[in-house]
């Protein structure tokens with residue numbers, strides 16, 4: 001499979017990458033939403049951790065995969081929390097995935113554009129970028145907030161392609177979320193890869209569900 005992937009990388013001009021679960025260890029996001037946000041809510045509302053976890057979980061189930069789910073301000077307004085502060089206080093947990101940094105360096109050395117496309121809220125992204133220096137290897141970055149649609153929606157892709165003048169046939173895309181991979185394929189990026197191991201500790205292993213799968217971004221090159 002390595003050669004097939006390598007040929008695809010050779011033949012494209014733009015490399016479009018998700019951030020969390022592809023470049024950065026998704027363990028931080030899992031910790032953030034399943035432990036740190038409930039902890040903050042339990043303190044703010046003086047309720048048990050258990051109740052706070054249930055509250056966050058139930059709300060998340062209702063908005064999963066839509067704009068509010070990914071938007072910090074939705075959660076901050078609903079529960080009166082400062083989530084950027086929560087992220088900053090725990091920023092030591094933000095890290096590259098194994099092989100991500102070396103792969104970014106190798107890709108940056110090729111004559112390709114690297115553009116990040118993320119459903120991460122811009123304010124949370126700024127915290128991540130201040131801790132882990134992935135932005136210096138890339139040529140562009142767009143967050144769903146700037147487009148006004150999440151990557152799961154077809155409404156994301158047209159404006160995103162326009163901003164960067166992207167030719168879908170000369171691009172590859174990688175994401176750990178299969179719904180997003182399928183959305184990208186539908187939008188015309190045939191070379192869309194599903195990343196199977198979004199965490200460094202193996203706590204999440206995605207089921208292979210796409211034509212092109214890689215365990216880790218390191219397999220691209």
Ligand SMILES: [Mg+2]
Nearest residue numbers: 018020021176
């Ligand atoms: Mg992701």
